[in-house]
Amino acid sequence: xxxxxxxDKYRAPALxxxxxxxxxxxxxxxGLSQIEIAKELGRTTSEIFRxxxxxxxxxxxxxxADGDRYELTPRLFEIAHRHPPTRRLTALAGEAMQRLADRxxxxxHMGILxxxxxxxxxxxxxxxxxxxxxxxxxxxxLYETASGRVLAAWMAQDRLDALLAEITPPDPERETAFxxxxxxxxxxxxxxAPSFTIEGVQNLSAPIFDFxxxxxxxxxxxxIRRLTGTSVVPLEETRALLLExxxxxxxxxxxxxxxxx
Numbered sequence: 001x002x003x004x005x006x007x008d009k010y011r012a013p014a015l016x017x018x019x020x021x022x023x024x025x026x027x028x029x030x031g032l033s034q035i036e037i038a039k040e041l042g043r044t045t046s047e048i049f050r051x052x053x054x055x056x057x058x059x060x061x062x063x064x065a066d067g068d069r070y071e072l073t074p075r076l077f078e079i080a081h082r083h084p085p086t087r088r089l090t091a092l093a094g095e096a097m098q099r100l101a102d103r104x105x106x107x108x109h110m111g112i113l114x115x116x117x118x119x120x121x122x123x124x125x126x127x128x129x130x131x132x133x134x135x136x137x138x139x140x141x142l143y144e145t146a147s148g149r150v151l152a153a154w155m156a157q158d159r160l161d162a163l164l165a166e167i168t169p170p171d172p173e174r175e176t177a178f179x180x181x182x183x184x185x186x187x188x189x190x191x192x193a194p195s196f197t198i199e200g201v202q203n204l205s206a207p208i209f210d211f212x213x214x215x216x217x218x219x220x221x222x223x224i225r226r227l228t229g230t231s232v233v234p235l236e237e238t239r240a241l242l243l244e245x246x247x248x249x250x251x252x253x254x255x256x257x258x259x260x261x
Contacts, residue, residue, distance in 0.1 A: 017043065017051050022072070025061060029212060030156065031069035065161030074114050093208070093249050094122050097219060100245045101126040104233040105226065107133040110208075110219045111140070111147045116166030118145050121217070132201055132222045142167060143174045146191040146203035147218035152178075153185040154207065154215045190243060195222065204239050206246040211254035219246050 020041050025032060032040070038048040052070055055061040059075045090110075097108045101124045110122040117139045125133060134140070142148040142163075152160055160182075164175055185191045195201035205220040221242055226232050233241075 014051070017041070017047065018055060021048070021051055021055065022060060022076070025070060025072045026076075029214060030158075031064050031071035033069050037070065062162065062166075064158050065165055066158060069158075071159070071162070074112055074119075090122050092252055093217070093219070094124060096245050096249055097122065098124045100221075100241055104221070104238045104241060106221045106223055106233075106238060108219060108221050109134045109136075109147075110217050111145070111151070112217050113142075113148075113151050113163065114139070116163060116168075117142055118148050118151065118218075128226065132198065132224050134220075134222070143171070143178050144196040145220075146193050146205035147220045149178065149181050149185050149191045149193075150205045150207050150218040150220075151215055153182045153191070190239065192239065198222070200224065202235060204235070204242055206242050207250075208246050208253070209250040209255040213255065216253075219249075 021037060024037060024040055034045055034048055034052060037043075037052075038045045041048070052061060056063070056070075059073055061070045062073050063069070064071060093110055097110065101108050105126045105128050107126055108124050109120050111118040111120050113119070118141075120134050120136055120138045120140070123134060123136045140148070142152070152163060155163065160179075164178075167175075181191075181193075190204065190206040192202065192204050195203050202223045202225075203220055204223055205218050207215040208217040208219065210216045219242065221238060223235055223238060225235075
């Protein structure tokens with residue numbers, strides 16, 4: 001059997017079309033319209049529409065706030081974390097986070113965006129007996145987190161609008177306050193704010209950038225002021241060490257010169 005006959009025997013046109021769409025959208029962070037996708041792939045718009053509907057239903061793509069473009073969701077990112085070779089990112093970040101937790105005697109967690117919430121994908125404890133930690137796998141409302149502000153601060157306006165549109169029920173007052181915080185977060189390169197849920201905790205959160213210069217995760221220290229313990233590191237030093245750790249992780253996953261967003 002020839003190579004072409006072998007390929008024909010195992011053809012799966014629908015699967016190929018779906019993968020073509022995912023690969024195309026992965027190469028364009030601004031998203032593409034249905035017509036643009038059809039043109040790029042040499043398909044009819046009706047073919048593309050059917051595939052997009054399936055991909056939307058399965059949570060792989062979403063429509064931009066203006067309803068005109070399709071973008072990838074974090075779904076593929078979540079799936080990638082189940083696959084051994086791509087666990088390297090969380091393993092790499094986890095090792096760096098643990099070193100930082102041991103040094104500053106604070107707990108840390110790492111979150112990504114998922115469905116208008118922050119999904120905690122890594123968490124490490126410090127040596128001290130008294131901890132303020134967030135459960136691994138927790139889904140935290142976006143507006144209630146410093147990490148949510150970091151994850152949103154570097155977004156293009158249309159992506160931000162689409163993200164906030166996912167939050168139900170709508171809360172215009174909290175959305176306005178959330179949006180108002182973002183320019184300062186981007187300018188500073190981190191978010192520092194009192195906890196929105198626990199009194200006495202000062203959250204420090206910093207971004208991890210990918211090779212495209214996009215924020216893919218945020219590492220957060222729920223900072224508590226210790227009176228005694230194995231180590232008492234000031235907030236200012238903890239912040240500097242957190243930024244250094246996140247910059248190192250970003251570099252290791254390919255961010256290079258795009259760390260300024």
